[in-house]
Amino acid sequence: MSALRRSAVAVATLAAIGTFTACSPGSGGAPAKADPAGPVSTKISADPVTLTLATSEAAGMTPKLIEGFTKAHPNIQVKLNQSSFDDYNKSINLQLASDTSPDLALVNLYGTSVKDGLLLNLDSYVTAYGWDKKLSKPQLDAWRVQANGMTQGGGKLYALPGGFSIVGLYYNKALLNQFGISAPPATLDEFDADLAKAKTAGVTGLEVAAKSGHAAFNIQAVAEQYDSPETLNNWIYGASGTFDTPGVHKGVEALARWAKAGYLNKSATGTDLNGAVSDFGKGKALFLHDGSWDSGAIGKALGDKAGFVPYPTAAAGDKANGMSGGVAYAVSARSKHPTEAAAFLDYMVSAQAGDGVLGAGFLPVDTSNVTTPDSPVMADIVKAWTTVQKAGGIYGFFAGASPTMNDTLTQTTQELIAGRITPDKLIELVQADWAKAHPGA
């Protein structure tokens, strides 16, 4: 027995020596080139090329892009590799670091991918293709990353957005009529009054998908009515700032107040996004604060009873605003076909791609060739997007402020809705998460 134990110790020691003689974890792999060597080309190969594209985009925009792109370039095949949002975010960096890296990858949030040199710097392609003339500066800046590899909002470009989403207030016109409300709310006070009317009628005022972290959308939307895009975006991009702003305070307090007043769906903390969209589609709630990506499902369920407006403002006539994200694709630093992958990005922002992008519920970069959507709610969304764009009221998403921010916002808003933490505590916990991810800021 003791001999056995001795040999076990010997084996363990050997294993330990094997481990400890290796150097720091992660230093084994061959580094990929994050910056293209020399000038880039826009002339794509005439030989057969197969690109792999990894994505979690599920509204149908990506297959449409692939279809159009491969039609224009018949020698190129694009293999689509789709997974769910959660799985995708957890595995994409490992995929990009592997020998079988996809050529193109959707970027939901950069996380450590730029810091670890997994993505190709696209700056040379911006000039080569003239993307800076097609997209506005804020649209590109949102995807630029500074030299520290973590802070967004300026620096080098690592992903190109192809379609934009806008978050706003979906409303049910039939219920609005039923409660004697003549128009969707324009101010926060009107919004509050409408929620109270729904409550009196025994209907959920605001459907909230707190299990998916979307309760934080309402905090942010109220905050946007008081804090400028720079203030909140700087925090989201990890540049500087604090979560403890006057607007955020008002937002957190509003959510807590609505929860306490019974304006939210009874089971908000246990409702995920699919459940919330389905409940709203069944006419169970007056309002749903959600993104354009769900316009398809909502339009199908409610038809012309569904409407969409930018979130109500603090005072009548204030500038319209909203959260907006982009469906952005990046080229892997390990891609063997960067020229062809960049050509795909260029197709994505072209006029030909417009209809496919809009059909999936996203606003295309180039709208010159787009046919007017036949769905009434989509027409509302295009109108809201134009208004918000013109007003310069584009905000990023709080959830993008750190790799763990979505989890933190989900947990803390659930606790807030259940009345287990105070608004101040929520702000403190969220800021603590942010500080961990941006230690230098």
Add this chain to the structure above:
Amino acid sequence: MPAVPTKAQAPESVPAAGDTSRRRHGTKSRQTRSGRSRRNRVAYLYLAPPVGFYAIFMIYPWLHTLYISFFDWDGIGIGTWAGLANYTEILHDQTLRSSILHAFVLLIFFSALPIALALALTALMTGTRKRSYPVSRTLLFLPQILPAVAVGVAWRWIYGEQGLLNQILGAVGLQGLTRTWLGDFTWAFPAVGIVGTWVGTGLCVVFFLAGAQKVPEELYEAAQLDGAGHLQEFRSITLPHLRREIGVAATVTTVAALASFDIVYVMTSGGPGTSTMVPCVLIYQLAFTAGKVGQACALAIVLSLIVFAAIAVINRISGERE
């Protein structure tokens, strides 16, 4: 003659060619010792594959995890030495601490309740009125052969807003009690725990029924002649014979509780808030969402030490005392 004798060829009974001289001159004690050491060498040969396997797939990864736990590493880039910082973080982070506490409370649902229920069921199924109950046994064991993810998904439906549980409550006029059970801060934890009880009970029953089968029939007959009741039979005959099986069941279910992941992850992912957060879900989130592989490894090491300690205690209590 092979260089290394096999087990069947015991050195004493079939001496090798050169052994005769030693047999003539050597003392008896020396002989046995050399024989034993030879037998030991053979034993090691047999042990080599499993030990090698164990070393490569269990010990090495554990040591590697220990090694990484001293680094600040995102899983892809180059790690930087962090010393014990990842461990001190565990002590100070409230979510990390509460997740470990949750794992211990889960012991009630994953271990204590299944063993108690399984003992009760065993009492009903054994003794003088023993029958084999094949259908009940199969039904009880069923949760064990279902993938835990499928179990989690099924129960998520049961606990859902329009789920079976709320439908039943509604049907008997208890609408007031309906809720989304997994979104409720008070009920989410017991709701998840009960699933663990449901899964664990069948396993324990199978252990205990197997153990009860080795109890000599005569003991029950004798007890019956002495006028013992069903309960007394169980207490004085079946239960003492199940000592080791209870030990095994406790070990298996304790590991399942402390290292629970799949059911919790599928049903709640640790929510609402962090009310059902357990260490393994947190390890997963730290490693794959937060990109804090070093801290995930530190928590994994702490968890494995806790599991070792818990099992050591169980072995101590249930171990051979004859």
